[in-house]
Amino acid sequence: MHHGIQKLLLLGAGHAHLHVLASLARQRPADLDVTLLTPYPHQTYSGMTPGFVAGHYTEDEGRIALEPLVRAAGVRWVQGRCIGIDASARTVQVSAAQGMQGVPASLGYHVLSIDTGATLDRTRLETDMPGAATHALAIRPIEAFTALWPQVMTMARRQPVSLAVVGAGAGGVELVFAAEQAIRRNGQQGASFTLVTGGPEVLAGYSAGVQRRVLNQLKRRGITVLREACTGISEGEVHLGNGARLACDVPLLAIGTHAPAWLQGSGLALSEGGHVLVNACQQSTSHPEVFAAGDVSTRADLPHARSGVYAVRAGPPLAHNLLAAHKHQPLKPHMPPRHTLNLISCGTGHAIATYGPLHAEGAWAWWWKNRIDQAFVTRYRPS
Ligand SMILES: Cc1cc2nc3c(=O)[nH]c(=O)nc-3n(C[C@H](O)[C@H](O)[C@H](O)COP(=O)(O)OP(=O)(O)OC[C@H]3O[C@@H](n4cnc5c(N)ncnc54)[C@H](O)[C@@H]3O)c2cc1C
The missing domain is CATH 3.50.50.100 (FAD/NAD(P)-binding domain)
Structure with a gap:
């Protein structure tokens, strides 16, 4: 059994983390302190970006405002980006989003969940x-x-x-x-x-x-x-x-896209392409207190394509497993669909x-x- 407040740190507001936030709004244990580190006030939904280019949607129609989600979930929001992880010290290095003051240089965690997507290096x-x-x-x-x-x-x-x-x-x-x-x-x-x-x-x-x-x-x-x-x-x-x-x-x-360069040197097990290597429970194969979902991760047991559809599907099992990890309960494996x-x-x-x-x-x-x-x-x- 753990004692005292436990810290859950969510990196990025990707598809799976949107679900985690919505599920925390329904149920958040009193002894769980949750922080979201993400740079933008919105999550832009890539599926609608071509429709925005075509002129079918406005920019706002294709994005989700994070503030209401964060507020409903009782989560602290740090507007910045992760620039490094020290998995042995359980800390994340932070760079403030443009124009943001008072952003801490690093954040500690008991449980870390990464859903920052892939990047163009x-x-x-x-x-x-x-x-x-x-x-x-x-x-x-x-x-x-x-x-x-x-x-x-x-x-x-x-x-x-x-x-x-x-x-x-x-x-x-x-x-x-x-x-x-x-x-x-x-x-x-x-x-x-x-x-x-x-x-x-x-x-x-x-x-x-x-x-x-x-x-x-x-x-x-x-x-x-x-x-x-x-x-x-x-x-x-x-x-x-x-x-x-x-x-x-x-x-x-x-x-x-590429895996984020800041994963190098984190101490986390990475795939050949540099993505966070996770097991069937979306849990790092080297650090059980670290979870990852979406394009930033690779399933060691069942590698699959990187797409929004897979990232969305990983949301419910990730939300379940983050709470289960906090309560020291058994985790549930996630079976990604064979076809999407x-x-x-x-x-x-x-x-x-x-x-x-x-x-x-x-x-x-x-x-x-x-x-x-x-x-x-x-x-x-x-x-
Ligand atoms: C034009 C286009 C159209 C697409 N259409 C489709 C489609 O129709 N269907 C489909 O399945 N896939 C589609 N995709 C692929 C899809 O965009 C990705 O597979 C999907 O976005 C991956 O989701 P994710 O949750 O892993 O990350 P993302 O959706 O990329 O979310 C990452 C989040 O992390 C934040 N973040 C990034 N870096 C950091 C950092 N260093 N620290 C903290 N936070 C950070 C970001 O701001 C964002 O909130 C499309 C891609 C493109 C480019």
């Missing part, structure tokens, strides 16, 4: 793609991207822009469709749109049938696909692996649905996605 980016960190607009952090997107639209209203999305995973594909729709509707005529895949086919990892559907839609919308690596970006140009240069006013980066429903939006009004080997498309799939996304953000808004 700008040092690694500069090595792999020189010039990209300076000249391209990256989709992550999403908050910076959504703040800057209106400037792209301002430029597109003034001149016919050439826009290229680098990265042809689901995020990149949705982004190029959304940008094309918004700019063709509201920008100058004569704009051009390119998707640079990095080499492989569009949506590598998806079935040939899904790829065919996406390629058909891209062709229909006049979006050029280049199956080339992007080797660098300079003012007005995207450099390609074959030596060619693509003239480009707006290079958007939607390439794969993916709804890939091709701009407002049309989407491609995939589930395991099955796939289909139509206006109904977009309607379904819109419903699921709206239901997710509404769930975490004060009623």
